[in-house]
Amino acid sequence: MKLVSSKNNQTVFYIRSNDRESLNSQNLKGEKYARQNSLSFSFIVDAKTSGLKPFSERPGMRKILQMVEDGIVETVIVDSLNRISRDVEQLLYFIEFLSKYHTKLVLLDGGFKNACK
Numbered sequence: 001m002k003l004v005s006s007k008n009n010q011t012v013f014y015i016r017s018n019d020r021e022s023l024n025s026q027n028l029k030g031e032k033y034a035r036q037n038s039l040s041f042s043f044i045v046d047a048k049t050s051g052l053k054p055f056s057e058r059p060g061m062r063k064i065l066q067m068v069e070d071g072i073v074e075t076v077i078v079d080s081l082n083r084i085s086r087d088v089e090q091l092l093y094f095i096e097f098l099s100k101y102h103t104k105l106v107l108l109d110g111g112f113k114n115a116c117k
Contacts, residue, residue: 011041011075014064016049016083023047026079029108033077041077051086055094068101080109 013030017023023045030043046060055061061084067073076098078084085091098105 010073011039011077012064012067012073013041013043013077014046014060014083015043015079016046016051016058016060018048018050020047026083029079030077033108041075051082051084055085055090065097068098068103071101073103075104075106077106077108080107 013033015023015026015030017026027043030041033039034041044060044064046058049058049060055065064073064076068076081091084094095105
């Protein structure tokens with residue numbers, strides 16, 4: 001996967017899937033979104049990972065949570081809500097966590113955008 005990075009690293013694109021094809025598809029969508037919006041960001045990937053797996057068992061998600069808490073990330077981009085989690089309680093926790101740290105969430109699938117500010 002190609003790393004699209006910025007000096008401040010304030011935007012991350014989270015990719016999670018069990019299969020390689022979905023990972024590649026999400027990666028391409030992220031690269032396209034970056035080009036269309038003149039953005040630079042880092043991809044953080046949890047490969048071969050179920051959406052039901054707790055955040056504590058996902059290295060990529062743990063990294064995002066830490067970066068948000070440390071004030072390094074101001075925007076998290078994902079392809080769709082189910083890339084974050086397939087567990088409603090866990091998903092709500094993530095959205096509330098981002099809100100607590102004034103971090104934006106952008107969904108590329110046409111769901112709600114910038115839900116957390």
